[in-house]
Amino acid sequence: MIASIDTCFIIDWSKYRKRHLLEKIFDYVFTTEEVLNEVSSENTLEYVLNLMIKGFLVIYPFKTELSPIVRKALEISVSDPRIPSLDPPEAYALAIAYKENCICLTENKGVLRLVEYYNEFKKVKVWRSLELFKYLYSKGLIEDFEKELENYSRDTGHVFPKKRFS
């Protein structure tokens, strides 16, 4: 399985005590220079560089092919009030997932809403940390789902409230 990843996801995941689990799920993960340029803390840089040295985190080699998709996504985020702001790092993560039919790892609401509102992007599979933990649990890579969400919350400042909307 392959994924693309955006900046905030990689920053958060680098803080997680069991961050090695990402490598148990995916064969490799694509990213772009835009994401690398935004990483600045020692912890995240160390994590990112380690993954690159292992050949797990890979700079997407066909970036020029993504330009029309990225442009389209950015145009939509500017013009459609339903879509929160998108910047190139997450737009590229979305475009890679679109092009490669792989999973997009992001918690960016712009990406999530774009995929929900626009048919042309509906095929993109977007995973937040929650979906990643569900998958880890389904594969037996974590034993206690709730405990692991608690750990992730402590390490990254996320909260996972339960709510019904219908």
Next chain:
Amino acid sequence: MFSLRKDLAKKAGYKEKHILEDEFERSIRRKYADWNFIEKQPPRIKAALKYYIETGDLRLAQKIAKMNIEEFYELVKKAKIPIVIIREY
């Protein structure tokens, strides 16, 4: 363009579910935020943090703060503003 009044959001074609989701997430961010910390920040940073609490739009908030995304993201966490991921049931 993200934070719209509810009536405008409906006119703009927001799904009702998304309006409710946004409201719920905003209430969580407001509840957990360290308002003392936020109020002590310089005006631009304070405005950016408040904007993030109200909208959840990290990118625009980061631009208001004129900070690198990772620095701003760290500041959001120092201000105890959570990243909210709703588990629907």
